[in-house]
Amino acid sequence: DTGVSQNPRHKITKRGQNVTFRCDPISEHNRLYWYRQTLGQGPEFLTYFQNEAQLEKSRLLSDRFSAERPKGSFSTLEIQRTEQGDSAMYLCASSLDRANTDTQYFGPGTRLTVL
């Protein structure tokens, strides 16, 4: 396994700009999750994909956020018109849908700083 990878690792942007993050899950994993982690807090769920279908979005995911997973492989998370409150670490995780072993493997995260 090469593990879950995320790019970029760091992103600094000005308020009002759009940003896009990419997540490459472990190759055979069909489930993919996005979480957001702010300083001193645990990760919070944002959205989930089963293959290419986005099955749930948290109320934390405002209309400025959109996520895709074309072809059920990599995923992108876009934030439009960024705000300073969007500054956080964005984590991606993947897992394999198999009975009793739905362990999520996390990527290193993308740290977003909105100036």
Add this chain to the structure above:
Amino acid sequence: GDSVTQMEGPVTLSEEAFLTINCTYTATGYPSLFWYVQYPGEGLQLLLKATKADDKGSNKGFEATYRKETTSFHLEKGSVQVSDSAVYFCALSAGGTSYGKLTFGQGTILTVHP
């Protein structure tokens, strides 16, 4: 809704001391319970898990027992090392038709001194 509460940190211990980090949860149904660890500069890693009541998860000398009667999943280690210094997160995945979405506690920072 589902929630996880961890003991407030940070926790500072000397090497070879006994460690306990408390975790309690609120959930409907029968969740699976997890401890994740985040070492400095690294991503979250699964440390151990338990999927049903009275199960004990263990890994790298750490243990936690799923206690349904007290809705707890406390993390313990008999003798900590400097290399155990990290942030520890308790988490749950709701049971039933859940697809595995994790709900995390706020994390506990552990620092172990030589």
